[in-house]
Amino acid sequence: MTWLFEEFQLMCNEAIRIALAQSPKNRFQLTEFAYHRLKEHGLHSTHILAACEVAFAAYRNKARRSSPYVRHPFVKLASQAYQLNHLILRIPIKPREFVFLTLQGSEYHFALIDDPNLKKGEITITPAAVCLPLSKQIHSIEPSGLIGVDINERNITTSSTDGLTNSYDISRVPRIQETYRRIRSKIARLKGSDHRITSELLSKYGKRERARIGAVLHDVSKSIVEESTHKRMGLVLENLRGIRKNFARDRPVSTSLRGRMNAWPFYSFRRMVEYKAAWVGVPVLVVNPRGTSSNCPDCGSRVASLPKRQLYCGSCDKTWDRDVLASKNIMACAVPQALPPRRSDEKERGGDGSNPSSRWGEVESSRGKRWFNGTCNSGTGSRR
Numbered sequence: 001m002t003w004l005f006e007e008f009q010l011m012c013n014e015a016i017r018i019a020l021a022q023s024p025k026n027r028f029q030l031t032e033f034a035y036h037r038l039k040e041h042g043l044h045s046t047h048i049l050a051a052c053e054v055a056f057a058a059y060r061n062k063a064r065r066s067s068p069y070v071r072h073p074f075v076k077l078a079s080q081a082y083q084l085n086h087l088i089l090r091i092p093i094k095p096r097e098f099v100f101l102t103l104q105g106s107e108y109h110f111a112l113i114d115d116p117n118l119k120k121g122e123i124t125i126t127p128a129a130v131c132l133p134l135s136k137q138i139h140s141i142e143p144s145g146l147i148g149v150d151i152n153e154r155n156i157t158t159s160s161t162d163g164l165t166n167s168y169d170i171s172r173v174p175r176i177q178e179t180y181r182r183i184r185s186k187i188a189r190l191k192g193s194d195h196r197i198t199s200e201l202l203s204k205y206g207k208r209e210r211a212r213i214g215a216v217l218h219d220v221s222k223s224i225v226e227e228s229t230h231k232r233m234g235l236v237l238e239n240l241r242g243i244r245k246n247f248a249r250d251r252p253v254s255t256s257l258r259g260r261m262n263a264w265p266f267y268s269f270r271r272m273v274e275y276k277a278a279w280v281g282v283p284v285l286v287v288n289p290r291g292t293s294s295n296c297p298d299c300g301s302r303v304a305s306l307p308k309r310q311l312y313c314g315s316c317d318k319t320w321d322r323d324v325l326a327s328k329n330i331m332a333c334a335v336p337q338a339l340p341p342r343r344s345d346e347k348e349r350g351g352d353g354s355n356p357s358s359r360w361g362e363v364e365s366s367r368g369k370r371w372f373n374g375t376c377n378s379g380t381g382s383r384r
């Protein structure tokens with residue numbers, strides 16, 4: 001295998017040199033230019049095609065600053081080039097010469113590999129792992145309702161159009177972050193150790209922190225997507241892009257709050273929800289979070305703040321939990337029917353209304369982009 005990795009790396013770099021010298025228009029032209037040179041390595045022609053693909057992508061990469069070069073050992077194989085039978089992977093080396101690899105993985109991985117409904121894509125093999133992308137045709141759920149998801153520092157609250165609310169405690173996330181912050185500052189204060197050792201330690205603890213936080217967020221996103229699949233409802237999330245600007249250095253917030261908000265992994269949570277939902281055909285809408293915690297979801301009038309994350313609506317004489325109120329408003333952003341009836345003399349909602357008219361435009365425009373059209377991809381990795 002080591003030999004194959006080395007040869008493939010050589011072939012990629014040779015194809016890159018040919019691309020730089022002859023400026024091909026596409027990877028087929030590069031294959032034409034490079035085929036005979038790469039053939040001399042004696043590998044199966046599938047590796048020549050893959051090396052040209054890798055080389056052309058590196059050559060075309062607009063972001064590159066220096067001459068492209070393949071540094072890490074790996075091999076790519078198109079779906080028709082390899083055979084995968086439960087845990088035996090057969091890959092071609094030379095014409096009529098194969099290598100058999102035994103995959104290691106969990107029951108979960110093998111259930112996916114053995115699923116005849118999943119289409120296997122191009123695999124990437126590195127010395128440490130095999131990465132196998134799987135795809136399937138899915139039929140998107142025609143939602144019978146919506147679930148609004150409000151993301152906070154210590155909890156994630158959902159409200160659905162059937163009137164139920166759920167709260168998931170994620171206070172473990174800031175606690176884990178605090179623990180690792182302390183570990184990192186201890187490493188930084190280590191005396192007499194050189195830069196290489198401290199950076200190795202930092203990377204080790206950074207990986208551990210991400211894994212522990214990831215486990216919490218995977219749990220919550222899984223439950224939320226399961227609820228929406230079970231109820232056949234779409235999901236509504238806040239678009240929290242730009243939240244960090246509110247806590248930038250020129251804003252009057254405390255250093256510790258700024259640090260906590262900047263560390264909150266809201267984007268990775270949203271990505272988890274989005275790909276888990278896509279895999280089962282649940283539509284996800286993204287709405288502007290502006291004003292979602294300042295108006296009553298029942299009547300639309302402004303609410304007053306009470307201690308302990310409570311809010312009070314004077315018109316309804318009702319006390320709301322701040323997170324429940326926000327999740328109901330987020331849900332209402334995407335459901336016109338969930339709004340209180342509009343008076344005929346009222347031209348535009350906004351100001352005292354719960355949903356400024358501008359937000360409707362954003363829901364509409366995000367709907368076109370976010371609605372899934374049938375196919376989606378997901379990846380799974382199996383370690384060798």
Ligand SMILES: [Zn+2]
Pocket residue numbers: 296297298299300301313314315316317318
């Ligand atoms: Zn009210």
